[in-house]
Amino acid sequence: MRNRYHSGSGCAGNTAAVYTARAGLNPLVVVGHEPGGQLSVTTEVENFPGFPEGIFGPELVENMKKQAERFGAEYSWGTVQEADLSKRPFRVNIDGTWEEARTVIVATGSLGAMAGAAQ
Numbered sequence: 001m002r003n004r005y006h007s008g009s010g011c012a013g014n015t016a017a018v019y020t021a022r023a024g025l026n027p028l029v030v031v032g033h034e035p036g037g038q039l040s041v042t043t044e045v046e047n048f049p050g051f052p053e054g055i056f057g058p059e060l061v062e063n064m065k066k067q068a069e070r071f072g073a074e075y076s077w078g079t080v081q082e083a084d085l086s087k088r089p090f091r092v093n094i095d096g097t098w099e100e101a102r103t104v105i106v107a108t109g110s111l112g113a114m115a116g117a118a119q
Contacts, residue, residue, distance in 0.1 A: 010037020
């Protein structure tokens with residue numbers, strides 16, 4: 001049984017991984033179907049603190065992942081298909097395999113949609 005499962009590897013999932021790993025909780029981040037979330041398809045991020053000149057989205061995601069791994073976070077390819085949060089320990093179905101965890105952090109983000117412009 002793991003201490004923490006994180007579903008999502010975007011900005012929120014990676015941030016949670018950094019903090020839980022620093023606390024010694026050895027989180028496992030389940031990457032999901034869109035590694036890095038929306039940042040992985042963002043060319044330039046201009047509003048993230050600490051980067052006054054902006055940063056390339058995939059580079060920011062990779063930096064966050066490396067920071068989390070430095071403190072002990074693990075990353076695994078897969079998709080959380082369902083979860084049973086009705087009792088402890090929680091159960092998470094990752095690609096057909098049920099795993100148990102004391103805590104589950106859901107940071108799945110959202111899908112972007114292009115705004116239609118009148119032509």
